[in-house]
Amino acid sequence: MKKQAITYLFSVLCLCGTGTAWAKSSPESVAPPATEQSPATIRLLWDTSRQTIDGFGVGEADWADDVFVFPQREEVLDALFSEQGLRANLLRGEIFPHYSNDSLHCDFALQTDTSRQVARTGRQTLEKNDLLRRGQFWLTAEVHRRYPDVRLVFSTWSPPAWMKEGGHATPDYPASHGNLKRTHYQSFADYLATFCQAFQSIGIPIYGVSPSNEPGYAAPWNSCVWSAKQMSTFIHDYLLPTFTRQGVDAKVIFGENPAWSTVFDKLEMISSASFVNQVLSAYPDWDSQRLITAGHGYVLPDTIPLPAELRRTPILPFTEAEKRNIPMWVTEISDITPLDTSMEDGLYWADMFHQYLMNARVSALIWWLGAQPTHTNESLIVLNQEAGTYVRTKRYDTFGNYSRYIPQGSRGIDNETEGLPKGVCVSSFRKGPHYTLVLVNPNATEVTCQLELQGAQPVKPLRSYTTTANTRWQEGQITLSGQRYTLVLPPKSVVTYTGECQ
Template sequence: MKHIQSIKYFLLGLTAMGFMACGGDDESPEPPEEVVEEPAFTVTPDPATTYQTIDGFGGANGIFNNSLNPTASDAQKAFGTGSGDLGLSIFRIKIPYNQSDWQALIAPAQEALKYNVKIIASPWSPPPALKNNNDPVRGYLLESNYGEYVDHLNAFVDFMETNGVDLYAISIQNEPDWEATYESCDWTADQMVTFLADYGDQIDDRVLVAAPESLNFSDDFTNAILSNNESAQNMDIAAGHLYGGGLGPFPIAEQKGKAIWMTEYLLNLNVGDWRGADESTKWEETLTMLNSIHESMGYNWNAYIWWYLKRYYSFIGDGEQGTTRGLILKRGYAFSHYSYFIRPGYTRIGLQGNSSSLRMTAYEGDGKVIIVAINPGASTVSDVGISLPSGLTSATSYTTTLTSDRVEASPEVEEGLIMVDILPRSVVTFVLE
């Protein structure tokens, strides 16, 4: 009996619950409100605000070691634009003072040109007979031999063209202000101004002229050339390196319509044992490299060229210090967040709403907008909103961290906005199409 009564009371309870649910006025309960995720902040590319045109990103051949010259396979990886390539678009080579050494440059230069790169050639020393010390190390070019030096540079341009290599630019001197103990030549700013003013117009007009390529992109050296009307007229590219400084604006170069190129920099932990160094330490230094690119872009520079493209601390392994010869390295993938996605001819554009936690720049070209974001911090930057410019409807991201290499993802676009989390100590490139 108790069992039957329990069933009865249970059924009565269900009936009462059903009646209460129906209600006397036939109203249903309100569904729960949908929680809409809001971005912590939103960045918006601004194609209407334009800055510099990009000439490219690059690396150098084996300046002092022909075994470090890129092979055909290396060239494809370095300069190719396939899904696993690095997309470099500038190749820097040396002008040997001895003409018998020119032949070794033909094969790597020809391989690079298969990918339509720009080639810039830099001399470390004029022929020693033209210098005051008759030595390839230090000394200075005698003013009485300036004309012969122009002939030497033009002969190199002719030689390369005869062998199927069209040079894009030629430099006057690599690091004229560095007291080197290797092949080199000393120039004062006044000497280079005189050379360019009096002889610069005699350099073959098939090539652009780059100067001064000073050690740390010296303002004094660069601006001395640019402040003299004759020398400035005979220089096309304000070029320099970043050893010990040099990151900054060059307003005179911009005012006079000169391209600004960073033509050499390297970081290798300043240790002999790269193999034994911690991978996280190497990655921190790679982030330092990436930040130098970010800053140079913010200063309206047009090109950024690393040192050897094939070296254990660079983009492709050379077989030393535990690297595999011919294998793309972590630093190469990191560099490619600029070189692969930001093509020559793209324009840097405005980017509104940037966060102090991230280092971001934006570019436009080929109907796409490219955003490169570096998160140097130890924490994820969450809920970053990126607004797609009008007419663009899809987004793809590529992320490199200590443990990943250019990993592709497809953020969902909702009402012209993507929401992303940017991992700590990472670099991410967003391609908006």
């Protein structure tokens, strides 16, 4: 979602005027600091088992052309996907409405020229959406070629304009506002199936598709409004049967509203939790293996004239998804506050990642944009197109403390803490005999604590990977002493620990 114009929701409610942006929320408080008589302790509860981790990723939806034309684009991809970079295993793109302008024509731009020459001159010679289609295809194909284990997912901002009613068109956005006509539910299901088949035909498998990005928001860019009832009917009666008939293996992703959840009833239209729960409650016979539920991680700013209690966006599991054991993903998270590349910003986001992984038990985290020229906090990497240079922000670094070291297929496990200073948080995961901890210390003082494993015997030294204002994933080692490890967290740091037990 483009955050620059996110005033619609509040002007509708007569709550505020223009200039509103999704903003940062305050981290939750934790236990009081340790005393000399009670040393701080972290205890891993080995026999617990929570969500399965599907991975960590980035999006380039609607901005892939920025990476396509960037002079050092291969370096940027390495920074996002390679072993030396974030090791992201998910890439999110967009199923454009302008792939099809009428019922007789559909072109997914798989044969277009994406050469370096086109990239150098495209801004001057190509129509905006033509360049965008080429850019996304280059990015998708190049990521698949260089990092074949990356899973590709796509969200739909809007069906093609000819399938809709009540829409609005501009040269850049041919399918804004409006709804999908009921008479075109099957047409849209076929469109999504054909998209997946087209990429499969050139050896690029699609892992999942979403029929709607932010279905509760009639945005001024390409958008389409859906009710939960409309979405449940479309997925259950049209999309899943079409995928089955046509042999499309892609999973169906849905939810994806701007807020993970809301507490104010007049903001329910932007709640992913409410939308997901209503969709799943509509039918008792969902094929859970074909579904992924999703939400976005944007919060309401304190400039909104509402009490803080009504602005909350609680980070909790989707009740109906958890009941059916359907994965929950964050498919967008960022904000448009002024650009901040500092460790303070990195610590803020590290805490947010912790809350989604440990409180909401999500299986995947996808940052809104991997790389973009920007003056806001929408991307992990900030591009300078003119100079051909780029900056890795500290949120890039702290995202890497999760994405690099929590293997796909890990299970979340519980932990108990005693005496940790306020603000310190612990995320914990295991895969077979191996485990990963991510600790966030936002305090200006060093924190020392003991690590214990309940239900398993630790073996071998721990490996540590430390991010501070001056370091990125700095490696270290902690020796086992008896049945414990002594962990030392530098001030204002994020430290990942990986270990093994028997």
